Amino acid sequence: MFASEEFLTASEKFVCIRIETYENKEAEEKVRALLNGRYANTAFCLFDPQGERRLTRSGRGPSAAFSNRGRDGEAIDAGAVARQMNQIAARFKPNRDQTGVVLQDFNSFRQALNVASADQRLLVCVNVEDKHRKNVESNLRDVFSDEEVGGKFHLDFLDPDADKAWSKSIRGKTNQPGILIVRSGKFGLDGVVMATLSHSDDAAVIKSALLDANEKYSNTETRKQYAQHVQSGKRQGVYFENEISREGTSDQPRQNRNRKGRRGR
Amino acid sequence: MKNSFQLSVVIFLVGVATCCAQRNGRSPSGAMNVPDNPQAVGETGVAWYTTWETGLAEAKRSNRPILFMSAATTCSGVSGVF
Secondary structure, eight states, rough: OSSSHHHHHHHHHHHHEETTTOOOOOHHHHHHHTTTTTTOOOEEEEETTTSSSSSSSSBHHHHHHHOOOOOOOOOHHHHHHHHHHHHHHSSSSSOOOOOTHHHHHHOOOOHHHHHHHHOOEEEEEEOEEEHHHHHHHHHHHHHHSSSSTTTTTTEOOOOOOTTEEEEEGGGGSSSSSSEEEEEEEETSSOOOEEEETTTTTOOOHHHHHHHHHHHHHHHHHOOOOOHEEEEEEHHTTOOOOOEEESSOOOOOEESSSSOOOOSOO | HHHHHHHHHHHHHHHHHHHHHHHTTOGGGGGGGOOOOOOOOOOOOEEEESSHHHHHHHHHHTOOOEEEEEEEETTTTTHHHH
């Protein structure tokens, strides 16, 4: 449903936030708050622009949130969901001024790689000195507001503390600051730099490089088949450790302490 | 020995199927027909914010409502998959 044209058009009237359920304690608390104390893989809800008032019921997915009255996980009509989303969005008068648009970011480069792999999108990684950041952000606002770019990439700003070891998992030119276009590996544990842009490159140059890279990527990347992906990962001993473990019952997660993952720590 | 191996394979497949079925809201019995990534590679998808803080800041700035989703990017510990 999330890939349907009706849903995508409706989603543009919202600020869409998707967090990783098991990334940290804050995520766990958010999910539990929406599922009456339960902890499960997914949660869904619409909020007002202040993030305080719920505009729909909360549940595992859109079917539980909207008036289709579908049960958790039940397939529902994307058109019906989109129509209800449009009605809800119409209650608010959006600020059309693009000045100061907030850019996407991740809590860590490690999670950015994982999500980019899962979504099968290229990752734009910003590694510039503080003195250049304002100019880079300004250009990226223009680029990511462009309809040819928006929704095709993920964007991460490297954090000096959280991402100290970021380059160890990446092949290619990582020794120079700049804007890197990264292709995440199959399991989101590693990646390769497809192109590096300078902090001084303007929006047109950045856009052109992104679209070129995206074309190469889409011509060489095969859409994932989930069951095969998981089987392959298990055979290879892939294990990605989040702060919160999903072992045991889904309602009783526990903090990771001694779990030994072979990769992706 | 052979039976033991077959049993292990069955248990593994059921585990994978259950995990993926849960995330897709399908019954475990139908889980091995889990579809490909619904988004074509390289095509436009939802423009996600990936932290609550950044998304909330943009929602307040633009006065747009929030579509919030939480999802797991691992299945049985295997990453790179929703």
